[in-house]
Amino acid sequence: xxxxxxxxxxxxxxxxxxxxxxxxxxxxxxxxxxxxxxxxxxxxxxxxxxxxxxxxxxxxxxxxxxxxxxxxxxxxxxxxxxxxxxxxxxxxxxxxxxxxxxxxxxxxxxxxxxxxxxxxxxxxxxxxxxxxxxxxxxxxxxxxxxxxxxxxxxxxxxxxxxxxxxxxxxxxxxxxxxxxxxxxxxxxxxxxxxxxxxxxxxxxxxxxxxxxxxxxxxxxxxxxxxxxxxxxxxxxxxxxxxxxxxxxxxxxxxxxxxxxxxxxxxxxxxxxxxxxxxxxxxxxxxxxxxxxxxxxx
Amino acid sequence: xxxxxxxxxxxxxxxxxxxxxxxxxxxxxxxxxxxxxxxxxxxxxxxxxxxxxxxxxxxxxxxxxxxxxxxxxxxxxxxxxxxxxxxxxxxxxxxxxxxxxxxxxxxxxxxxxxxxxxxxxxxxxxxxxxxxxxxxxxxxxxxxxxxxxxxxxxxxxxxxxxxxxxxxxxxxxxxxxxxxxxxxxxxxxxxxxxxxxxxxxxxxxxxxxxxxxxxxxxxxxxxxxxxxxxxxxxxxxxxxxxxxxxxxxxxxxxxxxxxxxxxxxxxxxxxxxxxxxxxxxxxxxxxxxxxxxxxxx
Numbered sequence: 001x002x003x004x005x006x007x008x009x010x011x012x013x014x015x016x017x018x019x020x021x022x023x024x025x026x027x028x029x030x031x032x033x034x035x036x037x038x039x040x041x042x043x044x045x046x047x048x049x050x051x052x053x054x055x056x057x058x059x060x061x062x063x064x065x066x067x068x069x070x071x072x073x074x075x076x077x078x079x080x081x082x083x084x085x086x087x088x089x090x091x092x093x094x095x096x097x098x099x100x101x102x103x104x105x106x107x108x109x110x111x112x113x114x115x116x117x118x119x120x121x122x123x124x125x126x127x128x129x130x131x132x133x134x135x136x137x138x139x140x141x142x143x144x145x146x147x148x149x150x151x152x153x154x155x156x157x158x159x160x161x162x163x164x165x166x167x168x169x170x171x172x173x174x175x176x177x178x179x180x181x182x183x184x185x186x187x188x189x190x191x192x193x194x195x196x197x198x199x200x201x202x203x204x205x206x207x208x209x210x211x212x213x214x215x216x217x218x219x220x221x222x223x224x225x226x227x228x229x230x231x232x233x234x235x236x237x238x239x240x241x242x243x244x245x246x247x248x249x250x251x252x253x254x255x256x257x258x259x260x261x262x263x264x265x266x267x268x269x270x271x272x273x274x275x276x277x278x279x280x281x282x283x284x285x286x287x288x289x290x291x292x293x294x295x296x297x
Numbered sequence: 298x299x300x301x302x303x304x305x306x307x308x309x310x311x312x313x314x315x316x317x318x319x320x321x322x323x324x325x326x327x328x329x330x331x332x333x334x335x336x337x338x339x340x341x342x343x344x345x346x347x348x349x350x351x352x353x354x355x356x357x358x359x360x361x362x363x364x365x366x367x368x369x370x371x372x373x374x375x376x377x378x379x380x381x382x383x384x385x386x387x388x389x390x391x392x393x394x395x396x397x398x399x400x401x402x403x404x405x406x407x408x409x410x411x412x413x414x415x416x417x418x419x420x421x422x423x424x425x426x427x428x429x430x431x432x433x434x435x436x437x438x439x440x441x442x443x444x445x446x447x448x449x450x451x452x453x454x455x456x457x458x459x460x461x462x463x464x465x466x467x468x469x470x471x472x473x474x475x476x477x478x479x480x481x482x483x484x485x486x487x488x489x490x491x492x493x494x495x496x497x498x499x500x501x502x503x504x505x506x507x508x509x510x511x512x513x514x515x516x517x518x519x520x521x522x523x524x525x526x527x528x529x530x531x532x533x534x535x536x537x538x539x540x541x542x543x544x545x546x547x548x549x550x551x552x553x554x555x556x557x558x559x560x561x562x563x564x565x566x567x568x569x570x571x572x573x574x575x576x577x578x579x580x581x582x583x584x585x586x587x588x589x590x591x592x593x594x
Binding site for chain 1: 346376400576
């Protein structure tokens, strides 16, 4: 399942509660578009801001509305016992994979991070995607640790958020990782503005916030790379550069939430407080490209 | 209450549950030593790793066993609704203050952090200590934001974890902050190895992990500064340099937990998984100074 487009939808909230209708609409849209997998409850899906019960409910809603498309959910939490509970609930809900970032309060050591993955993997009946995201966890995986964890039996994929910006250097990086990783491990790229480069450089899968809202446009980029037309992939992604600029400046979750609110896919405010969709100048920047965004699907 | 020594005890755990006997012993030791306040459920007290129910219970145990000494508890959580619940529980338990760091998953903006403090302050019947700890939150307060938040009516103190290392530069920094902060705000220093310097530079209070285990030795340092004997304070803190080295290298929570385990103040392992007390070389380094530590109290 760790290939092509893995689309990460928002989990729209209303005053801290899941807006189930809006969430189901987003899931249904992804299923209809035919994405390869749905990353419900990723960073974009605000997994870290939800209660254990809400996470169980969202996992179930996602699986029930995915029309057979594999669903992956984030299982990270500061409290280890919560990780295990969320994992059990997700597996009971019928997810096809789980994703784990080393969410923590105290900065963990490499040994502690390895112990986390090693222990969690004992409870898994589905494959795990290792999520390397220093921007949210504050933890930097070394290549050595990445490879050590990837050798645990349950690991199926690695989601990278760091990759060189040009295709030749990125290709070198992906090839090096592939040589050192077990053969069955899929390498995925997060950070939507790097996706065309990452896929062209040999990544198997694009873990995409953008694709959670505009799956068909994202699939166009994936299909272009898969058919060998890297120029077209770069052109399609390049056309989205004004959006990528906003992603980099304000965070993709805030921009995506603002688009969802503007287009009435979600009620405003849809993010967990104190996170906020765009306001002031930032919102104005988004409104300037609003008409272009309406052509995306 | 935000003056002198604020001692931050561990919350010893046994398999994810609070070891109440060990926790009460630590609190009682602080009360007997006559610390100025008890910072139960600080970073050292693993607040971020506990359930809402455990946090309510620990707050109650701390107040009940503090013999009238004011208790402060950490109220931070990724989920805003959890912050409010923990705050309500803590106030019902009779705490004298709360402490809030901008704990988050997505890196928050300045506006979001301000909105967090502004909204939480509406629910407070006790003063709040603003906790600036980029090492755990990943968020850096600018001076402008620090001052803006400090002007909210409920703020009583600011806990800094960053300060210049020499007394003259640190004094300059503390004076500058004091000029810009409301007059009623107490400035506190965290990071035990900086405490003698911070207090000598004009900080009102030492928020101390070390003091959570060795309150009398910590009070000696505070008393030396308060009686104007800065040389003695520096000498006392300097004698602890081998311990401060371990704090800086391995994190004060891991070192303190290891000492508590070595001295049978807590069962091993007492930290929330995957956090681990010291092992291997690190533990060996601690054992090398074990005899000196036995002279502390």
